[in-house]
Amino acid sequence: MTARSTRVPAGQQTSAGRPAASRPGRRTRVVHTTRDADGRVTSRVRRSVLPSGLRIVTEEMAGVRSASVGVWAGVGSRHESGALHGCSHFLEHLLFKGTHTRSALDISVALDQVGGEFNAFTAKDYTCFHARTLDEDLPVAIDVLGDMVTASVLAEPDVEAERQVILDEIAMHDDDPDDVVHNLFALQAWGDSPLGRPIAGTTASIEALTRDQVHRFWQRHYRPETLVVSVAGNIDHAAVVRQVAAAFDRDGFLDGTAEPATVPQRLDARRVRPGTATAHRPFEQVNLVLGGRGLTRTDPRRFALGVLSTALGGSTSSRLFQEVRERRGLAYSVYSFTGQHADAGLLGVAAGCLPARQDALLDVVRHELASVAADGLTPEEVERGQGQLRGGLVLGLEDSGSRMFRLGKAELFGTELLTLDEILHRIDAVTVDEVGELAGELLGGGEVLALVGP
Template sequence: MRLRVTHANHRPTGQQDSAGRSAVSSDAQPAPAPQQAGTTETLQTVRDADGQVTSVVRRTLLPGGLRILSEQMAGVRSASVGVWIAVGSRDEEGALHGASHFLEHLLFKGTRERSAMDISVALDEVGGEFNAFTAKEYTCFHARVLDTDMALAVDVIGDMVTNSVITDEDVEAEREVILDEIAMHDDDPDDVVHNLFALQAWGDSPLGRPIAGSVESIESMTREQILDFYETHYRPATMVVTVAGNVDHDAVVRAAEAAFNRNGFLERTGTPVLPTITDAADPVTPGSRTVTRSLEQVNLVLGVRGLTRNDPRRFVLGVLNTALGGGTSSRLFQEVREKRGLAYSVYSFSSHHDVAGLVGVGVACLPAKVEDTLTVVRAELARLAAEGITPEELARGKGQLRGGLVLGLEDSAARMSRLGKAELVYDRLMSIDEVLEAIDAVTLEQVNALAAELFVQPEVLATVGP
């Protein structure tokens, strides 16, 4: 059953060129007037077939640039809270490699009002889930609680990001934890091969380096450097608060204003910091890299330059990626595993950033099967470039994407994440029906044209194994 979506505002979320967004896509449309500070807009109202409201998305822009988005969902008793900061490992240079992730860890260590134990107890005693993660372009602190505990979750996270103490002792203790985490990732061949793939593609650059940093950068990073990084990047204009579930927007705004008003944080001035929007992907460096490890299997990643996050062809790529290696009916699964028994697991993927992207294939096989496996994978990519996919594969790919989208957005945490990413890294918040329509609109000619463009490019290969 399709839902009816009403766009009650005049501006797609995030399109504020005057606030710093660089809209350089060849398909870019004239940007509507930016939202005024101190105002609230309704971005989407969704109704079911009977006209009952099932979802309302609203957005408030505070004077200092802090954005607060909520989605009121019918039929749930939870509230998922996220605080998104527009800083990640791609914002780090030289000695600051790993600073975003280091800082994410340190903000759990205590504030002027709560100890590290107090932070943990506050969410544990109400049965909440609480965590954080760092990506290449953003950092997120998130919690999922009962709807009645929404304000508590907002307050705890707001306290952490505006009021942390970051002591010398905490820095030294967490330094050891992160070094152990780096060692853990270094023991995982899948992590190693994907990091190696990015390094070959983008070199020793912020996009090409691991998010957690290196042993050398983490060992040498000082408390003063981390504090400077914190002051530079943790500002109202770089932050987005998103809440989804059984929530009232005005209550969310009141909770956020109270939680983020510590130490005069909301008194800072600024306009929202927004991403670059372009469909021109940076070039990659073709070639291969190998890391020798004493393993039973060889892990391989083979790929080419892909599309940027906001490229209008991203839905076309989604269908192509699904047909290539997105499930047990995909070409790679059938050819590599089912027909030839070369590997247990094989898949394709696409990774997107604001100005760069990659499309690739991942597979792990026995050392004796490496050459045969690479031969089959390369042959399938060449066949896709020359012949494209079939109408049956197009239909399956669309169906898989549609089902995955709808099923993946049935909980409040997924809806909260959707709001945060739309505001921080996408050009606007698309409704679910809009996305479904974009998938349905993909044609066989579009998929085959994109396959012919992508899979004739020089390859990037990463290998980890004996």
């Protein structure tokens, strides 16, 4: 059935007749409501801002019994100075090590005993702590995450123990050819800048970080106005807001008033720098990434880019997969990808092959990229790319975790939260000419090449 969506301006009544604002000092509004063809509500997105600046965004999903919660901090590896390289990721690890009322084991047990899943990750633009539980156990997840983010101890022995864990993680990534080649590609593209450096830091930078540096970093960047809590699933918005307010109001964390702060939109990203970077590793294969400039996160042409990337190397029917693997047998894996930030982006192709086939593989990939840059894609390829995007989007958003991630990112970066129908409409509106023009612009410039192998 076809869904339809409505947007309710701030301060107006909801469809159920309840006022959008729930109490003085707390601003709440309905972002949009989606109904099925029979008029039944299938999802509703609401946003509340506490006086402290903490933002809470929820999506109530009909017909599910799970709930997912994410706590988003608007700081990542690209916000670090050279002396603090790897600090965001280090802090992410340390917030699991214990609070004033919970040990590291207590944190794990709290979620394990209700069958929940929880984890965290650090990106270049942000850090996210997330959990997924049965709907009835959501308060447990919210309380644990709030405790970790606001009341962690960061004890010196834990800092030293986790330092060794992170050094092992860096060594593990250095043994993974895929990680090595993508890090090398970013370094070549953006140079020795925060955006070009590896998220986890280096052995030298992690060994040099002190507990006081990490603690100050935490206090400076984890403030109510820089945090977002996103929740999706079988939930009630008002109940979630109460639970979040209670979980985060430890040690006066929510005292004071502030306006929400979005992630800085203009940092120090450099223009993509063409060139070739290589790293010798005793691997069986040569791994390569070939590409160049992409689009920013908010560029209106990002839907055309999605179609281009998908048709180029996003499926088994894509041009690169058919030409590289099916027709020539040059590689087991070949795919295209995009990386998008507030002020920069990349478009690339990744593949791995036996050393003897490296030159032939590069020749074929370069030929296909040049062909698409010059002549664009066929109408059939564009149509397949649109279909792949539509299907992947709809299937992905059937999961509460995917909805939660979408909410959190949109709120954190201050970007428009489109409904599913709006996104599908923009994908369908992409034309063959738009894809061809974009391909000529992005694929016709200087190339960035990273090679890792024997």
